[in-house]
Amino acid sequence: MLEGKNNWKAWLYLAPALILLGIFSFYPIINSFIIAFIRDYHPVSEVFRQNVENNQALGLSFFTFKNFITVFKNANFEYAIKNTLLIALVSVPISVILALVISVLLISIKKLRGFFQTLFFLPYVTSAMAVAMAFTVLFANNGTASAGISQGPINSVIDSIGLKNGLTNMLDWMNYQESGKESWQAYICVDSSGEIDEDKLSDKYQTYVNLQTLLDLPIEYGDMYAYQTYLADQTDVYNSYRYHFRELGYIDWVGAQATWGSAILVVLTYSIWASLAFKILVFTGGLTSIDKQYYDAAKIDGTSKWRTFWRITVPMMSPLIVYILITSLIGAFKVYTSIVGLFGSGMGPAGSAGLMQTFVGLVYQYLNEGNELIHVGAAAAVILFTIILIITALTNALTKKRVHY
Amino acid sequence: MEITLVGLCKYFVAKDKTVTKAVDNMNLTVPSGKLIALLGPSGCGKSTTLYMIAGLHTPTHGQIFFGDDDVTQVPPEKRGIGLVFQNYALYPHLSVRQNISFPLENERMPKDEINKTVLEMAKLVDIEPYLDRKPNELSGGQQQRVAIARALAKRPKVLLLDEPLSNLDARLRLQTREEIRRIQRETGITTIFVTHDQEEAMSISDEIVVMRQGVIQEIDKPQNVYDNPINLFVAMFLGTPQINVFSGTLHKNKVYIGGNFREKEVVDENNVKSIEYNYEGGNEFYLTDIAIPEGKKAPDKPEKIFVAIRPEGFNAEKLAGNENSEIKQSKEEATKGIIKAKVDLVETIGRDTTLIIEDPTAPKKFFKAIVSADKKIEAGDIVELSVKPHKMYVFNKEGDLI
Numbered sequence: 051m052l053e054g055k056n057n058w059k060a061w062l063y064l065a066p067a068l069i070l071l072g073i074f075s076f077y078p079i080i081n082s083f084i085i086a087f088i089r090d091y092h093p094v095s096e097v098f099r100q101n102v103e104n105n106q107a108l109g110l111s112f113f114t115f116k117n118f119i120t121v122f123k124n125a126n127f128e129y130a131i132k133n134t135l136l137i138a139l140v141s142v143p144i145s146v147i148l149a150l151v152i153s154v155l156l157i158s159i160k161k162l163r164g165f166f167q168t169l170f171f172l173p174y175v176t177s178a179m180a181v182a183m184a185f186t187v188l189f190a191n192n193g194t195a196s197a198g199i200s201q202g203p204i205n206s207v208i209d210s211i212g213l214k215n216g217l218t219n220m221l222d223w224m225n226y227q228e229s230g231k232e233s234w235q236a237y238i239c240v241d242s243s244g245e246i247d248e249d250k251l252s253d254k255y256q257t258y259v260n261l262q263t264l265l266d267l268p269i270e271y272g273d274m275y276a277y278q279t280y281l282a283d284q285t286d287v288y289n290s291y292r293y294h295f296r297e298l299g300y301i302d303w304v305g306a307q308a309t310w311g312s313a314i315l316v317v318l319t320y321s322i323w324a325s326l327a328f329k330i331l332v333f334t335g336g337l338t339s340i341d342k343q344y345y346d347a348a349k350i351d352g353t354s355k356w357r358t359f360w361r362i363t364v365p366m367m368s369p370l371i372v373y374i375l376i377t378s379l380i381g382a383f384k385v386y387t388s389i390v391g392l393f394g395s396g397m398g399p400a401g402s403a404g405l406m407q408t409f410v411g412l413v414y415q416y417l418n419e420g421n422e423l424i425h426v427g428a429a430a431a432v433i434l435f436t437i438i439l440i441i442t443a444l445t446n447a448l449t450k451k452r453v454h455y
Numbered sequence: 456m457e458i459t460l461v462g463l464c465k466y467f468v469a470k471d472k473t474v475t476k477a478v479d480n481m482n483l484t485v486p487s488g489k490l491i492a493l494l495g496p497s498g499c500g501k502s503t504t505l506y507m508i509a510g511l512h513t514p515t516h517g518q519i520f521f522g523d524d525d526v527t528q529v530p531p532e533k534r535g536i537g538l539v540f541q542n543y544a545l546y547p548h549l550s551v552r553q554n555i556s557f558p559l560e561n562e563r564m565p566k567d568e569i570n571k572t573v574l575e576m577a578k579l580v581d582i583e584p585y586l587d588r589k590p591n592e593l594s595g596g597q598q599q600r601v602a603i604a605r606a607l608a609k610r611p612k613v614l615l616l617d618e619p620l621s622n623l624d625a626r627l628r629l630q631t632r633e634e635i636r637r638i639q640r641e642t643g644i645t646t647i648f649v650t651h652d653q654e655e656a657m658s659i660s661d662e663i664v665v666m667r668q669g670v671i672q673e674i675d676k677p678q679n680v681y682d683n684p685i686n687l688f689v690a691m692f693l694g695t696p697q698i699n700v701f702s703g704t705l706h707k708n709k710v711y712i713g714g715n716f717r718e719k720e721v722v723d724e725n726n727v728k729s730i731e732y733n734y735e736g737g738n739e740f741y742l743t744d745i746a747i748p749e750g751k752k753a754p755d756k757p758e759k760i761f762v763a764i765r766p767e768g769f770n771a772e773k774l775a776g777n778e779n780s781e782i783k784q785s786k787e788e789a790t791k792g793i794i795k796a797k798v799d800l801v802e803t804i805g806r807d808t809t810l811i812i813e814d815p816t817a818p819k820k821f822f823k824a825i826v827s828a829d830k831k832i833e834a835g836d837i838v839e840l841s842v843k844p845h846k847m848y849v850f851n852k853e854g855d856l857i
């Protein structure tokens with residue numbers, strides 16, 4: 051009935067939505083693609099338009115790739131790419147798997163199911179900023195351990211389950227991977243007055259220094275006592291590089307001394323946790339719609355829980371899983387708010403702004419610099435669009451064979 | 456494998472604490488190698504019984520024995536059963552082959568042995584050409600057979616079928632039920648078949664268990680259940696067209712349909728008062744003498760009863776006359792159990808004709824009689840009916856056989 055002569059009615063009903071979408075979505079999208087290729091575009095003074103009007107003969111002279119080059123040359127471009135990709139490609143798969151497991155467990159319990167469902171759904175209805183602020187409190191590092199100041203909950207837990215050293219080493223490794231700088235480390239044992247105290251050669255009083263970068267010393271990793279002696283003799287060296295010493299025991303996750311490794315771990319944790327809620331909501335809905343008879347049949351055939359999950363639950367949920375995977379990937383590529391929430395608009399720990407830069411952050415950065423760089427922002431957005439397009443297409447292609455509609 | 460149910464009960468307690476007795480005090484022995492049908496209307500607890508035998512439901516009371524073993528607390532996978540679900544529950548994302556091999560893979564059977572078994576099963580249920588299709592690429596009947604193959608693949612000791620034919624069309628249903636019968640005979644596997652279709656139950660099973668609201672009504676061979684229904688419910692549940700039920704009166708071993716009795720006080724010569732009951736008939740009739748079984752006393756007082764007559768329990772003869780002729784029934788005829796009535800409608804299906812006849816004792820009420828099509832009876836004819844005695848059953852007000 052909507053076909054044929056009544057067609058105009060359908061268009062009429064769609065008109066409000068179409069007009070709004072046109073003004074606020076389609077036009078800006080097309081426009082940003084155009085702007086991205088325009089030299090020195092200035093939206094207010096309309097330099098570009100004047101140029102065109104005055105230089106008809108110049109033809110395509112306003113067309114340029116320069117904007118893209120500018121983006122690539124941004125000091126934090128590498129961070130933006132690295133962080134965005136890492137967040138998308140690590141946190142999304144983990145959170146999908148985690149959400150699926152939690153949903154299956156949720157469905158299988160009878161008592162308190164509603165309670166837990168609500169609990170898991172709470173992050174969804176909480177402001178991202180509020181969650182991020184809560185995270186900064188959780189991950190707080192309130193100074194040195196020797197001073198006996200109480201730590202943030204995460205650090206306290208890490209301390210009490212004895213993960214301090216392991217985590218610190220892992221972060222060192224991550225930072226090494228990230229910066230590519232050889233991080234020769236030596237552990238020395240110094241008490242607060244700068245004296246070596248062998249009795250206190252325990253976790254709590256260990257400090258470490260990246261000797262290569264600080265002291266430029268040709269020392270082998272693990273040659274501990276040599277440095278101890280060396281440093282003990284040179285209290286002034288220790289003091290002058292005091293800033294670079296940090297307590298092994300407590301990690302500064304989001305504070306001024308946070309490193310790339312610690313910061314990205316917090317961001318990943320945040321992304322996974324905050325995105326669980328919606329996924330669990332969708333998955334539990336999908337799970338309850340699977341006919342119970344399949345599980346009865348599997349039970350009678352003596353199928354193990356593990357096999358039931360992989361051979362029945364996952365294939366039956368596969369359309370939903372792929373849907374969630376793709377929408378979450380796209381969402382993750384647009385990561386921005388959470389970084390601002392965790393680190394402020396500097397997009398990084400206080401000491402090193404831009405360390406947690408993301409792609410959308412980059413776009414905003416150009417937009418925030420007044421009208422001068424709007425075209426560069428547009429170019430950054432086009433790059434992001436292309437990356438998302440490629441990743442989505444890849445995901446689609448990879449999952450196609452495994453999805454059972 | 457003989458299956459024995461002893462005092463089996465399943466009560467469901469709803470949120471508002473109301474109790475549903477889905478199965479109540481069920482005692483049943485399924486002989487080894489036999490096919491028995493659980494028959495009853497929707498909601499009478501057939502599936503619940505089946506699921507308890509399968510181990511998917513835990514009984515509220517009672518025990519289940521497989522042979523001499525009490526399996527009441529044994530988990531489903533250890534019971535050695537195959538279950539075919541009402542809507543098959545074939546895994547939609549797996550091919551027919553994968554569906555059939557699924558239970559075998561659970562047992563960690565070697566690959567080549569799995570392949571062998573799958574082929575064997577496919578041959579048994581005749582689905583070899585479809586092994587690499589997905590379930591949604593099969594017809595209902597084919598899916599049905601795949602489900603049976605999957606259930607049989609791990610060589611269960613007991614096969615449980617939950618209304619396996621309810622999703623099929625009439626022809627396929629007929630075909631598949633013969634197939635099930637054949638497979639059951641070939642494998643000799645003890646089978647319980649749940650259905651609400653009495654014809655299906657009658658045609659397929661060695662024994663029928665008729666259930667009603669969680670309680671077994673009658674257990675017997677199909678023909679025996681049909682011929683000797685223990686109560687009105689069983690009589691009405693078995694047979695198509697349904698048995699005709701008239702309300703009537705029983706007095707002094709005679710059954711009356713229509714009319715009523717008048718009480719009269721009489722005083723005999725010894726001045727003893729007694730009550731006499733006089734039948735006041737008109738167009739009414741009484742049918743026949745019935746033998747009251749030994750040990751039961753025929754009531755002195757006329758007793759309200761139900762008379763049930765199978766449609767094939769009538770002899771019908773066409774009488775001269777037309778639509779407008781008055782039906783005249785003499786008292787003499789009535790006492791011989793002869794009914795004259797007008798045929799309202801006729802349905803001829805091949806060799807039989809179903810007559811829909813207006814009940815002469817109750818206008819606008821109709822009953823059905825099946826007679827040979829050769830009689831050439833047409834709508835509007837007046838017919839003279841007599842009743843075959845063994846096709847008539849008399850039940851008391853509670854519906855129990857007298």
Ligand SMILES: Nc1ncnc2c1ncn2[C@@H]1O[C@H](COP(=O)(O)OP(=O)(O)OP(=O)(O)O)[C@@H](O)[C@H]1O
Nearest residue numbers: 467468475477496497498499500501502503504651
């Ligand atoms: N899980 C349950 N909780 C509560 N009541 C139930 C449950 N399962 C079944 N019942 C009730 O138990 C009774 C028997 O159900 P059952 O499924 O055994 O019927 P059935 O004979 O198989 O019927 P059908 O022919 O419609 O499949 C019904 O009244 C039903 O409402």
Ligand SMILES: [Mg+2]
Nearest residue numbers: 501502503618
């Ligand atoms: Mg049922």
